Amino acid sequence: MTWRELRVIATRELAGAGIGPAETEARFIVERASGYDAGEWLEIADAAPSARAEQELREMVRRRVAGEPLQYVLGGWEFRGLDLFVDHRVLIPRPETEYVVEVALEEAERSGLRRSRRAVARVEPEAPAAVADIGTGSGAIALALEAELADVEVWASDVSEDALAVARANVAGCAATRVRIAAAGVWFEPLPERLRGSLRLIVSNPPYVAEHEVAELPREVAGHEPRGALVSGPSGTEAIERLLEDALQWLAPGASFVCEIAPHQAGTMIEHARALGYHEVMVRHDLTGRPRVLVARTG
Numbered sequence: 001m002t003w004r005e006l007r008v009i010a011t012r013e014l015a016g017a018g019i020g021p022a023e024t025e026a027r028f029i030v031e032r033a034s035g036y037d038a039g040e041w042l043e044i045a046d047a048a049p050s051a052r053a054e055q056e057l058r059e060m061v062r063r064r065v066a067g068e069p070l071q072y073v074l075g076g077w078e079f080r081g082l083d084l085f086v087d088h089r090v091l092i093p094r095p096e097t098e099y100v101v102e103v104a105l106e107e108a109e110r111s112g113l114r115r116s117r118r119a120v121a122r123v124e125p126e127a128p129a130a131v132a133d134i135g136t137g138s139g140a141i142a143l144a145l146e147a148e149l150a151d152v153e154v155w156a157s158d159v160s161e162d163a164l165a166v167a168r169a170n171v172a173g174c175a176a177t178r179v180r181i182a183a184a185g186v187w188f189e190p191l192p193e194r195l196r197g198s199l200r201l202i203v204s205n206p207p208y209v210a211e212h213e214v215a216e217l218p219r220e221v222a223g224h225e226p227r228g229a230l231v232s233g234p235s236g237t238e239a240i241e242r243l244l245e246d247a248l249q250w251l252a253p254g255a256s257f258v259c260e261i262a263p264h265q266a267g268t269m270i271e272h273a274r275a276l277g278y279h280e281v282m283v284r285h286d287l288t289g290r291p292r293v294l295v296a297r298t299g
């Protein structure tokens with residue numbers, strides 16, 4: 001059988017399982033099994049895969065048909081141009097979070113940090129500014145900040161040892177020399193004490209689903225992604241509130257806390273941040289007009 005024939009079979013099986021973009025997903029799966037990308041399709045379409053590659057493809061289709069998210073099946077996903085390894089130990093990085101990073105970069109520029117262009121060789125300063133990604137999961141936010149900000153050291157923390165193992169693999173895979181993965185621990189606790197009061201930017205995409213909302217999540221999400229990455233507690237805002245409170249001790253003057261939120265949490269989280277004494281508080285709307293990113297600046 002050729003790759004072309006296998007792709008037709010994969011498309012049919014995925015469509016049969018009710019997977020909407022079956023053709024696109026089949027293409028991703030073929031690319032992963034063959035090791036060739038879309039532009040090289042014509043080179044391999046009429047060739048026969050090795051027995052091992054065919055078996056790998058069939059196993060990926062089986063897992064996807066059984067309901068596993070495509071990203072876990074592929075074992076990787078792209079986030080702001082970075083190829084990240086992902087599996088069931090971490091949340092799948094979302095497009096919403098790519099926007100969180102965009103807002104974070106604007107906040108970083110506002111406070112005097114410089115954006116970098118990946119192709120340009122960077123001069124490492126002796127004491128780079130420190131920024132942090134709290135609840136790093138796969139390391140997506142930390143790695144994007146490292147790639148897109150010049151002259152910073154990015155600290156990443158997570159309570160889950162499993163997630164940190166994935167983050168470490170991604171730091172190695174991206175050859176990210178300025179990302180520091182802290183030991184497993186709760187929010188800011190694993191960060192070195194010397195960083196207290198000096199972080200120029202804190203970014204987080206914490207769990208923000210309420211316990212009573214879990215039943216409304218798509219089965220693909222609730223049944224496969226780690227509960228600890230999704231669910232915060234009875235109200236859904238527990239983690240954001242705690243981060244807002246703790247971040248005040250870790251931010252430098254004039255620095256920003258940037259946090260992904262659910263749209264319905266915007267009003268209460270703005271009020272909470274103001275009550276805590278942040279100097280400026282706002283919510284940024286994503287491209288679809290939904291309030292998705294809380295920004296709280298110190299004075």
Ligand SMILES: C[S@@+](CC[C@H](N)C(=O)[O-])C[C@H]1O[C@@H](n2cnc3c(N)ncnc32)[C@H](O)[C@@H]1O
Nearest residue numbers: 091093135136137158159160186187205206229
């Ligand atoms: C929504 S996921 C975000 C993962 C990643 N930053 C992203 O955007 O794709 C939330 C992460 O916070 C971590 N987390 C949950 N509770 C935590 C806590 N108390 N302290 C530190 N990290 C926590 C979870 O393990 C998970 O990796």
